[in-house]
Amino acid sequence: MSAKHLIDRPRKKLSPRFYRPDCKACPRLVEFLDSARTRHPDYACRPVPSFGGLGASLLIVGLAPGLHGANATGRPFTGDHAGILLYQTLHKFGFSSAPDSHPGDDLVLKNCAVTNAVKCLPPENKPIASEVNTCRPFLVEELGTVPEGGVILALGKLAHDSVVRALGMRVSEVTFGHASEYRVSGGRTLLSSYHCSRYNTQTGRLTGEMFESVFSRVRELLG
Numbered sequence: 241m242s243a244k245h246l247i248d249r250p251r252k253k254l255s256p257r258f259y260r261p262d263c264k265a266c267p268r269l270v271e272f273l274d275s276a277r278t279r280h281p282d283y284a285c286r287p288v289p290s291f292g293g294l295g296a297s298l299l300i301v302g303l304a305p306g307l308h309g310a311n312a313t314g315r316p317f318t319g320d321h322a323g324i325l326l327y328q329t330l331h332k333f334g335f336s337s338a339p340d341s342h343p344g345d346d347l348v349l350k351n352c353a354v355t356n357a358v359k360c361l362p363p364e365n366k367p368i369a370s371e372v373n374t375c376r377p378f379l380v381e382e383l384g385t386v387p388e389g390g391v392i393l394a395l396g397k398l399a400h401d402s403v404v405r406a407l408g409m410r411v412s413e414v415t416f417g418h419a420s421e422y423r424v425s426g427g428r429t430l431l432s433s434y435h436c437s438r439y440n441t442q443t444g445r446l447t448g449e450m451f452e453s454v455f456s457r458v459r460e461l462l463g
């Protein structure tokens with residue numbers, strides 16, 4: 241685990257905005273969703289809301305919906321490879337009622353919620369900076385529900401950086417690394433991990449052991 245830094249002085253405050261299922265603020269993503277809907281009429285193809293109860297002590301922030309995953313099912317990290325390790329680990333550490341997530345199941349997250357920094361499917365899983373910025377007020381709203389003593393777990397650098405900006409801090413001061421840890425506003429902790437994507441898990445960049453080590457720290461922090 242990297243050294244812990246104390247950075248609890250936001251430099252600027254961003255305005256929150258409640259999630260809107262009809263948001264069309266990013267023209268490129270709206271167009272891409274339209275084309276995905278034509279190719280996959282049975283997919284959700286809309287901004288994907290958080291899953292689990294906001295206000296939980298643990299908020300997990302990923303990148304964006306995947307075409308055949310959250311974009312299809314309407315639930316973050318559900319339907320494709322990225323959710324396999326995440327939901328297994330959540331269950332192992334007592335944050336979920338089952339080790340996997342499927343559309344229409346009765347999975348319950350326990351004191352935990354999962355969301356994405358960008359709510360709409362981006363081409364090639366790569367939102368551009370203006371899209372991350374435009375979607376950030378939704379993230380600000382979600383982050384604002386994490387109580388004192390809570391943990392924000394960012395999966396991947398893009399999510400980490402967007403959380404840092406959403407909290408009014410500078411990414412040059414709050415740098416991303418696997419298992420990096422920072423104290424942030426409201427007596428909360430920002431932990432980060434390599435993203436549990438298919439690429440990262442199949443290349444060994446992120447192993448199950450590495451991911452569980454981060455969740456062990458989450459448990460320590462939450463007591």
Ligand code: SF4
Pocket residue numbers: 263264265266269270287358359360371374375376
């Ligand atoms: S990515 Fe976010 S801001 Fe952009 S259209 Fe989707 S929900 Fe709206």
